[in-house]
Amino acid sequence: EDQVTQSPEALRLQEGESSSLNCSYTVSGLRGLFWYRQDPGKGPEFLFTLYSAGEEKEKERLKATLTKKESFLHITAPKPEDSATYLCAVYAGGYQKVTFGTGTKLQVIP
Amino acid sequence: DVKVTQSSRYLVKRTGEKVFLECVQDMDHENMFWYRQDPGLGLRLIYFSYDVKMKEKGDIPEGYSVSREKKERFSLILESASTNQTSMYLCASSLPFGSNQPQHFGDGTRLSIL
Numbered sequence: 314e315d316q317v318t319q320s321p322e323a324l325r326l327q328e329g330e331s332s333s334l335n336c337s338y339t340v341s342g343l344r345g346l347f348w349y350r351q352d353p354g355k356g357p358e359f360l361f362t363l364y365s366a367g368e369e370k371e372k373e374r375l376k377a378t379l380t381k382k383e384s385f386l387h388i389t390a391p392k393p394e395d396s397a398t399y400l401c402a403v404y405a406g407g408y409q410k411v412t413f414g415t416g417t418k419l420q421v422i423p
Numbered sequence: 424d425v426k427v428t429q430s431s432r433y434l435v436k437r438t439g440e441k442v443f444l445e446c447v448q449d450m451d452h453e454n455m456f457w458y459r460q461d462p463g464l465g466l467r468l469i470y471f472s473y474d475v476k477m478k479e480k481g482d483i484p485e486g487y488s489v490s491r492e493k494k495e496r497f498s499l500i501l502e503s504a505s506t507n508q509t510s511m512y513l514c515a516s517s518l519p520f521g522s523n524q525p526q527h528f529g530d531g532t533r534l535s536i537l
């Protein structure tokens with residue numbers, strides 16, 4: 314069974330303090346790893362797709378990387394508006410469902 | 424941009440009522456999904472559909488049914504609402520399985536069953 318574990322569950326950063334969120338996964342034949350951002354009371358917003366080990370994607374202060382066992386979401390010099398829950402999900406291809414992690418709740422303090 | 428619209432942001436119903444949650448997507452996506460999201464449990468798949476009139480059970484289908492009469496619309500039905508169905512319900516859509524493309528979500532319906 315596919316599994317996704319995100320750590321830490323919660324992270325509190327000072328504005329400007331860079332850090333990384335971890336997504337460890339177990340899946341037979343990864344076809345895609347997705348990162349989402351979710352604000353309170355709203356649906357997840359798609360950020361990135363990573364397809365193979367070594368791949369990296371960037372958007373503003375966020376950079377996602379992928380190895381064969383885990384993905385990292387690096388946040389450089391975060392701002393308060395980056396506060397949200399970040400979700401990771403994996404897809405094994407074909408008619409397999411997407412498996413979501415339970416997320417990391419990030420709080421950036423001014 | 425993909426737009427997934429859920430008919431209600433907040434809904435309050437009574438135990439035993441039949442409840443309908445509606446979802447519409449504007450990107451001509453083949454796949455549509457219904458999830459519920461509860462604190463500490465993450466997103467759990469209720470049902471999905473990969474074509475009009477087709478439906479498949481997810482991980483927690485008990486107490487729910489779905490309907491997909493048109494490609495753009497996917498409805499979730501609570502046959503007889505119970506208090507343990509109080510939750511945030513999220514609809515999503517995506518390109519076909521095998522395209523390896525992400526799901527896109529609506530803003531959710533927060534449903535309270537009293």
